[in-house]
Amino acid sequence: MSDGRARGDSLLFLTDAQLRRGIEAMFFAYRGFTADPDRILDQYEYGRAHHRAIHFINRWPGTTVNNLLAILGVTKQSLNRVLRTLIEDGLVESAIGTRDRRERHLTLTEKGRALEAELSEAQTARMRDAFRRAGPEAVAGFRTVLEEMMDEDLRRLFEGVA
Template sequence: MAEGGGAAAPGGESLLFLTDEQLRKAIEAMYFAYRGFTADPDRILGDLEYGRAHHRAVHFIHRAPGTTVNNLLHILGVTKQSLNRVLRTLIEDGLVESRIGARDKRERHLYLTEKGEALEAELSTAQRARMRDAFRHAGPEAVAGFRTVLEAMMDPEMRRHFNRLKESGT
């Protein structure tokens, strides 16, 4: 029997048997962890009258400068109307710049301005500090397991987006 209630199976696969109660506790832990993870950025965003949608847009534009509006729509999984509201605010406030595509004039490529980069840095610094502390507390094996669990929970299309970001090395 492996630690945590799992048993090693043939072929090196590990079977993990969890009760509904253990799964419920994990789900609740994830909800509370998410609240903690978003608490610092929420305070920063609140001062600017922005929300989490603004944060996600800034994050992914930073991760992939020049990304298209359509690509951002797919990553964020929001409606075009919702994303347009967020982008309009970010552009009007001087955080994001929209450029017409060189090959396709219908495309809009998104870039953070200096002001947008500064906001992204402030938001991600707060989140990295929380993640760093949690990872140090948990240890390297737990960190690897956590990443494995998160990736296993992703829908296939989201995993493809995630892997592209991972491979970009930025």
């Protein structure tokens, strides 16, 4: 048995204290992951909901409001408040659907793409540095753990099968 396998096998039997430590690590990692974008968002008086909307509209240009609701898992009222602000501020454009006039298709404007790039660059730099320091095996393991924490419907959204 190799050292890597023995170490991996021992991780299958984590104590409650070790699991709690992992939960705490996720909380603190998330705090660090959101700190840089939060500082940028504060300049615009936006919050994390704005960031998530901008991120996924950029990821899937032309996405519908209903698709964005499914991805973000927020109420229609909450999303409408966020979108209204982003549209009024000239970051998002909303177009009526060609096949279904009830649909609203969302795309970022040039100004919206610039803000999205600034936000994602901050997070990309942090992730790239952490991944580089952790090494390729840790990166693969991290991604596997994150995917295994997702419910099946969320994993499909993550994989782009929305």
